[in-house]
Amino acid sequence: MDIVLQWLEHHHVVTGLRAALLFFTGLLVAHLLARLTIRLSKNLTPHHQVLLKRLVYWLVLSLFLASVLKELGFSLGVLLGAAGVLTVAIGFASQTSASNLISGLFLIGEKPFQLGDVIKVGETTGEVLSIDLLSVKLRTFDNLFVRIPNESLIKSQMTNLTRFPIRRFDLQLGVAYKESIKQVRELLMTVADANPLCLDEPSPLFVFNGFGDSSLNIQFSVWTKRENFRDLRNSLQEEVKNAFDAAGIEIPFPHRSLYAGSETAPFPITIVPAKADKADKAGDDADISP
Amino acid sequence: MVQTELHASDTVPLADWWQPRRLSEQGCWHLGIGPLSIYLERMPGEWLVGHQRHPDTELLHQVVQMPLDGRPDTISFQRYVFRKAPLDFRLQPRLMDRPVVVKTRQPVLIPPGESIDFYISTPLCVRLLLGNDIQLQEWPVLRLSDTWFGPSTRIGELCYAAKTHARHSLDEVPLRPHRAVTPLTISNQDKTILSIDKVSLPVPLLSLFARSDHTLWTEAVTLVHQADQPLAKLKIERKLPLGIKAAQRITEPRELAEKNALVRAFAGIFSD
Numbered sequence: 181m182d183i184v185l186q187w188l189e190h191h192h193v194v195t196g197l198r199a200a201l202l203f204f205t206g207l208l209v210a211h212l213l214a215r216l217t218i219r220l221s222k223n224l225t226p227h228h229q230v231l232l233k234r235l236v237y238w239l240v241l242s243l244f245l246a247s248v249l250k251e252l253g254f255s256l257g258v259l260l261g262a263a264g265v266l267t268v269a270i271g272f273a274s275q276t277s278a279s280n281l282i283s284g285l286f287l288i289g290e291k292p293f294q295l296g297d298v299i300k301v302g303e304t305t306g307e308v309l310s311i312d313l314l315s316v317k318l319r320t321f322d323n324l325f326v327r328i329p330n331e332s333l334i335k336s337q338m339t340n341l342t343r344f345p346i347r348r349f350d351l352q353l354g355v356a357y358k359e360s361i362k363q364v365r366e367l368l369m370t371v372a373d374a375n376p377l378c379l380d381e382p383s384p385l386f387v388f389n390g391f392g393d394s395s396l397n398i399q400f401s402v403w404t405k406r407e408n409f410r411d412l413r414n415s416l417q418e419e420v421k422n423a424f425d426a427a428g429i430e431i432p433f434p435h436r437s438l439y440a441g442s443e444t445a446p447f448p449i450t451i452v453p454a455k456a457d458k459a460d461k462a463g464d465d466a467d468i469s470p
Numbered sequence: 471m472v473q474t475e476l477h478a479s480d481t482v483p484l485a486d487w488w489q490p491r492r493l494s495e496q497g498c499w500h501l502g503i504g505p506l507s508i509y510l511e512r513m514p515g516e517w518l519v520g521h522q523r524h525p526d527t528e529l530l531h532q533v534v535q536m537p538l539d540g541r542p543d544t545i546s547f548q549r550y551v552f553r554k555a556p557l558d559f560r561l562q563p564r565l566m567d568r569p570v571v572v573k574t575r576q577p578v579l580i581p582p583g584e585s586i587d588f589y590i591s592t593p594l595c596v597r598l599l600l601g602n603d604i605q606l607q608e609w610p611v612l613r614l615s616d617t618w619f620g621p622s623t624r625i626g627e628l629c630y631a632a633k634t635h636a637r638h639s640l641d642e643v644p645l646r647p648h649r650a651v652t653p654l655t656i657s658n659q660d661k662t663i664l665s666i667d668k669v670s671l672p673v674p675l676l677s678l679f680a681r682s683d684h685t686l687w688t689e690a691v692t693l694v695h696q697a698d699q700p701l702a703k704l705k706i707e708r709k710l711p712l713g714i715k716a717a718q719r720i721t722e723p724r725e726l727a728e729k730n731a732l733v734r735a736f737a738g739i740f741s742d
Contacts, residue, residue: 380631
């Protein structure tokens with residue numbers, strides 16, 4: 181019995197127990213305070229709430245850890261100095277991560293998009309699944325998971341497709357030179373008016389872009405609710421094609437006119453006699469076949 | 471309560487098509503409300519529901535109620551399965567789920583301190599309810615075009631664009647089975663002239679009343695334009711339009727209006 185008591189009274193065991201108690205209390209307090217933070221920050225966005233919660237949790241826990249280390253007899257000054265040296269070493273080694281981390285903080289502050297928005301970065305378009313300190317996770321429309329480092333988001337151009345409630349669809353089309361622009365304009369306006377997805381206001385825009393190589397180039401821009409953008413693109417183009425077909429308006433293919441110039445002689449034209457009919461050809465084939 | 475049995479009736483311009491009915495007979499029924507045709511068939515364990523929307527022509531502005539020889543082939547039916555299919559059904563008229571933008575026939579200029587009365591008829595949605603108000607489907611009678619109502623492409627709200635015009639006199643308003651009429655007063659309390667070429671009517675905030683002449687009405691609405699205010703003050707009048715009693719309310723509003731609500735009612739104010 182005495183041996184056990186002696187062992188218990190031994191300095192290291194008691195200190196260890198105290199340190200462990202301090203550590204577990206720290207865990208509990210950090211957890212409770214983090215939950216309290218969530219409850220108190222109801223007017224923040226969910227994403228900011230989660231960040232604040234994590235910040236509070238780690239801050240409280242690190243304070244307790246420092247106390248635990250002190251309790252165990254470590255000198256905090258020496259430890260912090262060592263940590264400083266270590267931080268420089270780690271900073272050099274993890275330059276990319278640090279850069280992503282800083283970029284992430286800027287992204288969170290700037291708020292160019294939120295969870296659920298559809299964004300386009302480079303060639304990738306997708307819905308934002310999460311905005312983390314190191315990267316942003318997207319789900320593309322063909323259901324792929326894409327991780328984009330925050331650094332590249334800060335550096336490159338990013339387009340948020342769902343920031344505003346309405347979007348414009350620009351239809352580029354060409355009509356043959358023989359067509360009347362007035363008739364084309366009226367026809368396009370009628371098609372847009374008849375399509376319920378196309379917004380009445382802002383009214384559709386007709387822009388005559390100029391005289392192209394083979395066609396009169398026209399831009400017809402219509403507005404739609406952003407959720408209907410794809411439906412409008414499909415339905416409008418189909419309806420324009422149908423209306424043009426019904427009105428006999430030609431959408432021309434690229435033409436090339438060959439002109440030898442006034443100085444040169446006309447192109448010589450040779451009239452080739454019509455080929456022998458198919459039956460003869462078949463007979464010829466039969467002759468040469470083994 | 472014993473419900474009126476659904477029976478074939480003559481095509482009439484107006485009728486109380488929102489009354490509860492009982493469908494005990496077998497076979498497919500066609501119920502037409504203006505340009506919307508609804509097809510109903512009840513079997514012991516299921517209801518078959520189909521619909522079709524026709525172009526909005528004058529000829530179709532009537533109420534139809536007739537049995538068909540068979541189910542139309544061109545229409546796809548939805549099948550609702552029950553252990554024992556309810557006998558009773560009800561078609562409930564409802565106002566649209568977004569404000570409706572109506573153009574005036576020509577731009578109207580309202581001098582300071584003046585007000586103007588309009589009558590606006592907006593198309594309805596029809597909701598099919600079975601038995602103890604089991605909601606099956608809701609169809610807009612007309613597919614209205616979307617429109618944006620606001621000073622810029624960033625600020626504003628999505629509305630429906632009505633093809634009809636706001637009218638000054640009640641005699642000019644055609645009474646149709648698939649539309650509800652709203653008496654609207656626009657009052658200008660600004661010091662400058664208010665120019666209006668279109669008005670956004672916040673129909674989701676209004677209730678529907680059935681008048682004894684089989685027409686549908688909403689409460690009278692007053693929109694007040696105040697100085698330096700991009701939004702108009704909305705007043706839903708307690709006093710109901712002529713010939714309507716509070717007991718004739720058949721549909722509650724989709725959204726409850728706050729007291730002294732402000733709505734985006736006039737375009738062109740502070741537009742950029």
